[in-house]
Amino acid sequence: MNQMTLIPITQIPEPAFKERARQALNDDQLRRNFRIAMDSLMTKRLAVMSDTDERERLREMGNHVRARALSKLPDLLEKLEDNLTRNGIHVHWAETVDEANAIVESIAKAHQAKRLIKGKSMVSEEMNMNHVLGEHGIECLESDMGEYIIQLAGQKPSHIIMPAIHMNAGQVASLFTKTLGTEYTTDVDELIQTGRRVLRQKFFEADIGISGVNFAIAETGTLLLVENEGNGRMSTAVPPVHIAVTGIEKVVENLRDVVPLLSLLTRSALGQPITTYVNMISSPRKSNELDGPQEVHLVLLDNGRSQAFADGELRQTLNCIRCGACMNHCPVYTRIGGHAYGTVYPGPIGKIISPHLLGLENTPDHPSASSLCGACEEVCPVKIPIPSLLRRLREENVKSPEAVPYRLRGQGSKFSSKERMAWKVWSKLYASPTLYRSFVYLATRFRSFTPGKAGPWTEHHVAQKPAARSLHELAREHLEESQ
Amino acid sequence: MSELFYNAAPNATRAAPPIPKQRQYPTHKPQHVYLFGTCVVDLFYPQAGMDSIRLLEREGITVHFPQGQSCCGQPAYTSGYTNEAREVARVQLALFRQNWPLVVASGSCAGMIRHHYHELFKDEPVTLRLVDTLAERTYELAEFLLNVCKVNLQDQGAPLKVALHTSCSARREMNTHLHGRALLAQLKGVQRVEHDHESECCGFGGTFSVRMPDISGAMVADKIRALQESGAAQLVTADCGCLMNINGALEKQKAVLRGQHLASFIWQRTGGTQ
Numbered sequence: 001m002n003q004m005t006l007i008p009i010t011q012i013p014e015p016a017f018k019e020r021a022r023q024a025l026n027d028d029q030l031r032r033n034f035r036i037a038m039d040s041l042m043t044k045r046l047a048v049m050s051d052t053d054e055r056e057r058l059r060e061m062g063n064h065v066r067a068r069a070l071s072k073l074p075d076l077l078e079k080l081e082d083n084l085t086r087n088g089i090h091v092h093w094a095e096t097v098d099e100a101n102a103i104v105e106s107i108a109k110a111h112q113a114k115r116l117i118k119g120k121s122m123v124s125e126e127m128n129m130n131h132v133l134g135e136h137g138i139e140c141l142e143s144d145m146g147e148y149i150i151q152l153a154g155q156k157p158s159h160i161i162m163p164a165i166h167m168n169a170g171q172v173a174s175l176f177t178k179t180l181g182t183e184y185t186t187d188v189d190e191l192i193q194t195g196r197r198v199l200r201q202k203f204f205e206a207d208i209g210i211s212g213v214n215f216a217i218a219e220t221g222t223l224l225l226v227e228n229e230g231n232g233r234m235s236t237a238v239p240p241v242h243i244a245v246t247g248i249e250k251v252v253e254n255l256r257d258v259v260p261l262l263s264l265l266t267r268s269a270l271g272q273p274i275t276t277y278v279n280m281i282s283s284p285r286k287s288n289e290l291d292g293p294q295e296v297h298l299v300l301l302d303n304g305r306s307q308a309f310a311d312g313e314l315r316q317t318l319n320c321i322r323c324g325a326c327m328n329h330c331p332v333y334t335r336i337g338g339h340a341y342g343t344v345y346p347g348p349i350g351k352i353i354s355p356h357l358l359g360l361e362n363t364p365d366h367p368s369a370s371s372l373c374g375a376c377e378e379v380c381p382v383k384i385p386i387p388s389l390l391r392r393l394r395e396e397n398v399k400s401p402e403a404v405p406y407r408l409r410g411q412g413s414k415f416s417s418k419e420r421m422a423w424k425v426w427s428k429l430y431a432s433p434t435l436y437r438s439f440v441y442l443a444t445r446f447r448s449f450t451p452g453k454a455g456p457w458t459e460h461h462v463a464q465k466p467a468a469r470s471l472h473e474l475a476r477e478h479l480e481e482s483q
Numbered sequence: 484m485s486e487l488f489y490n491a492a493p494n495a496t497r498a499a500p501p502i503p504k505q506r507q508y509p510t511h512k513p514q515h516v517y518l519f520g521t522c523v524v525d526l527f528y529p530q531a532g533m534d535s536i537r538l539l540e541r542e543g544i545t546v547h548f549p550q551g552q553s554c555c556g557q558p559a560y561t562s563g564y565t566n567e568a569r570e571v572a573r574v575q576l577a578l579f580r581q582n583w584p585l586v587v588a589s590g591s592c593a594g595m596i597r598h599h600y601h602e603l604f605k606d607e608p609v610t611l612r613l614v615d616t617l618a619e620r621t622y623e624l625a626e627f628l629l630n631v632c633k634v635n636l637q638d639q640g641a642p643l644k645v646a647l648h649t650s651c652s653a654r655r656e657m658n659t660h661l662h663g664r665a666l667l668a669q670l671k672g673v674q675r676v677e678h679d680h681e682s683e684c685c686g687f688g689g690t691f692s693v694r695m696p697d698i699s700g701a702m703v704a705d706k707i708r709a710l711q712e713s714g715a716a717q718l719v720t721a722d723c724g725c726l727m728n729i730n731g732a733l734e735k736q737k738a739v740l741r742g743q744h745l746a747s748f749i750w751q752r753t754g755g756t757q
Contacts, residue, residue, distance in 0.1 A: 022697045056502050063499040071496035074488070095485055248484070306488035312495035331684045335701050369695055371688025371702070372561055373651035383499035388602075394563030423559055427567035430522070431574045433551035440526055456696035460703060461731030464527055471525040471532035475518075475548040478536065 017342060017365040024336040030166055034337050037165045041328040044271025045379070061260040063383040066319040069252050073309065076218040076251045077300070083221025087283040089296045097127045100301045104129065104210070104243055107297055108138050111241055113207035119225070119232035120144035121212030122160050122322060123245045123301055125344045126357065129210070140210070143199050143231040145192060152179045158338030160345060161269050161324040166337050199231065209235035209293065213246035214321070215261060216298070219254035223298065225279040226266065233279050242293040244281070248300050249309075249318035261321055264381035268323040304356040304409070311407060313392055317352050319382040324349075326376035326386060332369060341366070348376035352389045360397055360410030367393035368414070440470045508630045509584075515545045516627075517579045519587045519596070522554035523723040524744075531723060531744030535588045535624050538750055542632045549578040555592040560599065562690045569603050576600075576613055584631065585621045588746060589722050590653020593623040598656050623653060625662035625721050625745055638670035640752040646678045646715035648685060648706070648729065648742070650722035659721050663745055667719065670752050678713035680705070687728035703732045711740055718742035 024030055049055045069076060081091045094100035104127075108116065116133065118124060118140055130140040130151070142151040146164040150157060153175050157163030164172070169186040177184045182194050203209075211232055215224040223244050225232050236242045252258060266272040285292035308317045327333040327347025338346035343354040343363065351366040360367075372387040380386065393408075398420065401412030429435050447466045454463050516539060520532040536546045552575055560568035575596075579585050587593035600614045628634045647667060653659035660682075667675045686692065686702025693699075706729060710718055718740060720726050726742050733740055 018695070018697065021695070025697055025701045060499065060502060067496050067498040071494070093484060248488075302485055302488065306485035306491070310487040310491040310495075312492060312497055315491075315495055316497055331686070331702055332698055335698060335705075365695075367563075368691070369698065371651070371684045371686060371691045371699070373684035373688065374655045375651070375682075375684070378655060385499070391561055391563065394561075395565050396563075398563045420564070423562070423564040423567045427559065427564075427570050430553040430556075430571040433553070433574070436553045437550070443526060456693045457731075458735075459696050460700035460735060461728070462734040464727055464731060466526050467529045469529060471520040471529035471548075472550060474529050474533050475520070475536060476550060478533065479546065479548060482540070 017340065017369065020340040020342060021336045021369070024340040029168075030337050031335060033166055033168050034334050037162070038328050038334045041270070041325075045268060045325060045328070046271075048267045048271050048273055058260055058264055059381055059383055062264045062321075062381050063319065065252065065257045065261060066321070066382045069257070070249070070309070070315055070318055072253075073248070073251065076253060077248060080216055080218040080221065080251050083218065084223075084298060085221075087221045089221065089223075089281075089283060089298055092297060092299045093302075094299055095302045097301070097303055100127050100245060100299050100303075101129060101132045103297075103299050104245070105133060105136055105138070107241065107243060108133070108208060111207055113241070114138060115202075115206050116140045116208045116210055117143050117202055117206035117235050117239060118147070119209070119211040119227065119235040120147055120163075121210065121245055122157075122344060123212055123247055124210060125157060126301070126303060127245065129245075141199075141202055141206070143202065143229075143235055144227075145195050145229055145231075148195055148199065149175065152176075156339065156344070158346065159324060159327060160322055160347075160349075166339065203231075203234045203238045206235075206239040208241040208243060209237075209239040211236050211242065211244050213244050213250050213298070214265065215258050216246060216251045217253075217255055217258060218251055221282060222255070223281040224258060224262075225281065226262070226275040226277065227279070228270075228272075228276040230277055233277055236279060236281060237292055240293055241295045241297070242281070242284075243297045243299065245299045245301060248302055248305055249320075261382075265321050265323050268325040268379065268381040304358070307407075307409060308353070308356045314352075314356070314389060314408075316384050317349075317356065317389060319384050320349055320353065321382055322349075323381055325379045325381065326384075329375040329379050331371070331373060331375065348386045348390075349384075352384070352386055352393065355393055355408065355410065360393070360408055360413040362410065364397065364410075364413040367397055437472060440466075440472060444468060444470050444473075506630075512542060512632055513544065513584055515547060515581065515583045517581075517583055517585045518546050518548050519552060519555070519575070519579075519585055519592065520548065521587065521589045521592045521723065522558075523727060524588050525553075527727060528723045528744060531746050532588055534744070534746040534750040534755070535586070537755055538624075538628060538634075538746055539586065539632070541755070542628075542634065544632070547581075547583070551578050555587075555595040556603070557592060557595045557599075558689050560595070560603065561688075565603070572600060572603055573610070576610065576617065579617060582616075582620070584627065585617060586624055586627045587621060588624050588744070589650075589724065590623045590625075590657045590659040591650050591722055591724060593621055593626075594652045594656030597621045623657045623659050623662070623721065625659055625666055626657060628749075629662045629665050634666070634669070636666065636669040636749060636753050638672045638752050639754045640670070640672050642672045642674070643717060644674045644676050644713075644715045645717045645719050645748070646676055646710050646713045648678075648681075648710070648718060648720040648725055650687075650720070650725045651684050653722050654682065663719070663721055666745070666749060670749070673752065676713045676715050678715070679709035681709075685725045685728050687724050689724065692728060699728075700732075703728055707732055707736065707738065707740075711738065715740070717748075719745050719748045721745040 333347040556568035556572040649660035
């Protein structure tokens with residue numbers, strides 16, 4: 001893998017993660033917006049998944065379906081390509097985001113397309129598609145309400161399902177007034193109607209529709225897309241050309257597999273038994289049909305996923321069906337919001353997928369930004385052991401950059417010989433009963449010398465003073481007396 | 484497609500382990516148990532360890548405290564220093580050879596031994612046998628008192644409102660929140676009050692609290708606010724990592740509320756003397 005596989009470096013914003021997190025923590029409005037939104041999402045999920053047994057069985061099934069698909073990923077991708085091609089859908093392969101953007105651009109050029117309209121797609125965010133195509137004079141307009149709002153605001157999504165979740169109605173109202181010249185109102189329905197009116201016309205003016213894919217079904221050559229606003233159907237059905245972009249891991253074996261995954265996805269994401277729209281796209285417009293695009297393309301993007309795929313443990317990262325439940329339940333995400341991560345995918349899933357997409361050198365703090373509380377793993381519909389994977393990434397991150405085998409790009413980005421030495425000393429001390437007891441003896445006897453300031457700990461806590469006598473001493477005395 | 488894709492190891496896919504069955508507990512109270520005190524209790528909260536010993540002894544059990552013990556290895560393990568963690572864990576493994584239950588005065592350390600040692604020693608088949616038999620007889624203290632000793636607690640204290648905080652790994656790996664609630668419910672004068680976002684992490688997370696002090700600090704500040712608003716006069720927890728975090732922050736804020744280890748709380752409420 002070379003430098004070209006990086007997302008354009010402009011996407012990794014300065015300042016570094018910790019500083020962005022600090023700024024977010026000091027933004028009371030942002031914290032309130034996220035807390036309220038995440039609380040509501042957690043409640044909604046629980047309401048449709050209240051039967052523990054059923055939920056756990058469904059999650060197990062979801063995990064098995066994903067694991068089976070990944071176990072034969074190369075074959076399934078080939079099968080998918082064959083069946084899509086047979087159905088008249090053009091399949092393109094892209095190892096990097098640059099390749100993916102070049103493919104979309106060349107299709108656009110072939111049709112002299114100037115205006116693209118896009119349903120929601122996180123892979124297109126990965127590609128930074130709006131910006132890259134914009135530089136080539138191709139306008140890319142977001143049609144998902146949340147995406148539209150943040151496009152107007154010149155921002156990036158702060159959540160993979162609800163991209164504008166960091167804003168409240170008042171903030172959206174001000175934005176609309178400023179950019180669209182509409183009258184200020186905080187009535188959410190009215191705001192949505194304003195957006196829809198503007199967008200409605202755009203669907204008919206667009207030369208190409210862009211979408212993501214939720215599940216690519218190998219057996220039938222079908223692209224499945226869920227959405228609630230109808231913009232996905234409009235984007236994929238109205239313009240003469242439809243280009244779908246997705247990651248190589250989105251493939252599932254057959255239609256039967258979609259049943260549990262779909263149920264898990266919509267319930268975990270928004271607490272919906274099913275989305276308002278479920279689109280299944282199997283071909284371009286046929287000769288006897290009145291509507292639909294004349295041309296359909298699928299771009300399958302790798303962008304570092306192969307690195308996760310190559311490792312048995314980290315491969316589980318690719319189970320993800322992008323429901324966002326991990327972020328909704330994450331105490332860190334709830335407090336710092338999505339933008340602080342600086343990556344396309346924020347939250348727990350972002351912390352385990354971004355190192356593959358961008359390299360650990362560009363995400364050095366992400367694996368550490370977790371208390372490993374396990375709330376994410378508990379709710380993950382496909383049972384990704386996120387805390388274990390974070391721990392593994394930490395291990396790769398503190399290794400020497402030269403250590404072999406070299407498995408992850410950016411390995412050793414947090415390597416510090418001083419810190420490694422400190423843990424070695426710790427290990428020697430705690431693995432030697434005699435040394436350990438001497439250490440504890442000294443620590444308890446010299447407890448009054450405990451420094452009042454102990455690095456970052458004493459920013460929020462008083463210094464922790466050892467007890468006068470250790471449990472080792474007290475227990476020995478006590479047990480000798482009583483036995 | 485990248486080279487890595489085609490070079491990926493065959494059969495490298497992992498499926499999630501089966502849904503765990505409910506734990507089966509021994510029908511008889513054992514005569515002997517080991518106590519694993521944990522490093523935080525040893526150095527900072529030895530009374531919690533002593534009260535654990537007393538509670539077990541009151542049940543007629545002989546408690547053994549191998550003096551060679553130090554730490555389960557969790558701090559190094561979660562920081563990514565796997566080899567360093569393994570060497571510390573190896574020393575602990577050698578201490579509990581008799582087929583007696585291992586009772587741990589902290590849920591996350593119990594979880595480390597019961598659930599993570601297997602991964603830590605996965606490449607050592609011989610050690611792994613020892614690991615698995617130890618994991619099988621490892622209990623968190625509250626769990627052991629409730630389900631193995633089947634304690635019947637006689638509360639002697641005045642009416643008191645308490646809040647219960649459970650460490651995340653204790654909750655998710657050992658069900659300690661349920662065991663703690665059941666034990667507190669036996670205490671007649673104690674009213675357990677819920678606090679806002681009770682299941683949410685207190686922000687400790689071992690080295691997380693010093694690596695990400697801002698985020699961790701925001702989390703503990705929210706936890707403290709929720710505890711104070713709950714109307715509880717006291718906080719009880721079965722995990723000294725969280726206790727160190729919450730009490731340390733409470734003291735920094737000069738708050739009145741304090742937390743206490745569940746073992747000490749129960750011991751004092753049921754007429755135990757120091």
